[in-house]
Amino acid sequence: MTAPFGRFFLPGPTEVVPEVLAAQQHPMVGHRGEQTEALLGALDAPLRAVFRTANPVVIAAASATGLMEAAIRNGVRRRVLCLVNGAFSERFVHIGVACGKDVLRADLPWGETFEPDVVRRLVSQSGADAVTLVHSETSTGALAPLAEIAQAVRETPDVLLLVDAVTSLGGCPIESDAWGIDFVLTGSQKALALPPGLALGVASARMLERARTLPHRGLYLDLIPYDAQARKRQTPYTPALSLLFALDLQLTRIAAAGGIEARWERHRAMLECTERWVADRGEALGVAFLPKAGRRSWTVSCLTVAGERTGGSVAKRMETRGFVIGAGYGKLRDASIRIGHMGDHTVKELEILLGALEEVLRRG
Numbered sequence: 001m002t003a004p005f006g007r008f009f010l011p012g013p014t015e016v017v018p019e020v021l022a023a024q025q026h027p028m029v030g031h032r033g034e035q036t037e038a039l040l041g042a043l044d045a046p047l048r049a050v051f052r053t054a055n056p057v058v059i060a061a062a063s064a065t066g067l068m069e070a071a072i073r074n075g076v077r078r079r080v081l082c083l084v085n086g087a088f089s090e091r092f093v094h095i096g097v098a099c100g101k102d103v104l105r106a107d108l109p110w111g112e113t114f115e116p117d118v119v120r121r122l123v124s125q126s127g128a129d130a131v132t133l134v135h136s137e138t139s140t141g142a143l144a145p146l147a148e149i150a151q152a153v154r155e156t157p158d159v160l161l162l163v164d165a166v167t168s169l170g171g172c173p174i175e176s177d178a179w180g181i182d183f184v185l186t187g188s189q190k191a192l193a194l195p196p197g198l199a200l201g202v203a204s205a206r207m208l209e210r211a212r213t214l215p216h217r218g219l220y221l222d223l224i225p226y227d228a229q230a231r232k233r234q235t236p237y238t239p240a241l242s243l244l245f246a247l248d249l250q251l252t253r254i255a256a257a258g259g260i261e262a263r264w265e266r267h268r269a270m271l272e273c274t275e276r277w278v279a280d281r282g283e284a285l286g287v288a289f290l291p292k293a294g295r296r297s298w299t300v301s302c303l304t305v306a307g308e309r310t311g312g313s314v315a316k317r318m319e320t321r322g323f324v325i326g327a328g329y330g331k332l333r334d335a336s337i338r339i340g341h342m343g344d345h346t347v348k349e350l351e352i353l354l355g356a357l358e359e360v361l362r363r364g
């Protein structure tokens with residue numbers, strides 16, 4: 001049943017190492033008892049280190065989309081500007097509409113990124129009180145210049161920046177506090193390399209202040225109780241305990257491997273490895289990066305495929321060789337493939353994957 005580690009390169013869920021999977025077998029404990037408090041206490045500092053924040057990290061039993069919705073419900077007073085350059089950034093539009101907000105969308109062709117000057121202009125003209133941004137657009141492999149965009153957004157007073165960092169947090173630099181991000185969220189099954197089921201996020205003081213004034217935040221996704229309980233090492237509702245045991249071990253492993261900065265570096269090396277491979281062989285093999293250099297995600301590479309091939313056919317042929325990669329996503333489904341080089345993968349395993357991909361592509 002179990003293939004050796006290093007064959008599964010979906011851009012989420014990502015491959016989970018056996019010992020982290022096994023940590024979920026910890027026996028149940030009372031979710032209001034001392035053991036859970038101790039567990040949440042143990043998670044606190046290492047989670048803040050990963051999010052680079054002094055604020056408590058909120059943990060919800062939900063997929064990442066749960067906290068995307070929380071971002072809208074708790075962060076948008078009236079009008080939200082959604083920066084759309086792919087499928088996940090478009091999801092914020094759907095959530096905003098579903099939550100009854102006044103949604104203003106700005107679109108770029110898929111694969112491109114919003115640049116700070118454009119964002120500065122859009123925000124100042126929009127009349128919006130919040131902006132949504134996807135840092136690493138998993139459908140296109142494009143990485144937004146988040147630090148500079150955050151600075152641009154803050155030039156207009158009273159506008160909150162809500163960031164989906166689902167495939168970037170844990171895989172490339174994010175300074176939640178230093179960059180002044182009002183809400184940053186991720187899911188357990190991407191760069192943190194855990195099984196799916198946890199959504200994690202951090203709200204700024206500004207965000208919580210805003211949330212307190214908003215009616216109809218809902219119940220399950222109201223950030224105020226999550227924040228209040230997190231400060232007491234509790235959760236408002238039954239936490240996904242098995243996943244928390246896995247998270248505890250994974251955070252210990254991250255610290256033991258040199259901390260979050262070492263993890264960022266490993267991901268940068270995996271992007272650079274992929275870039276070298278495409279530069280050397282891409283033209284001959286009929287593949288090319290969709291996003292331009294300098295705007296490529298450190299965790300997911302989206303490569304366009306030429307000719308008769310489709311993303312699905314390439315992914316299928318990789319599977320017969322024992323490797324899993326992603327086809328394209330949404331409207332890029334046929335036109336591209338996606339390699340999720342994130343989580344606990346290394347350059348060594350990625351090189352083996354790229355070797356197999358080269359053989360698949362050479363055969364037509």
Ligand SMILES: *Cc1c(COP(=O)(O)O)cnc(C)c1O
Binds near residue numbers: 065066167
């Ligand atoms: C995977 C992903 C999501 C959605 O996550 P779910 O856990 O499926 O809800 C949202 N945004 C981005 C950028 C993603 O990659």
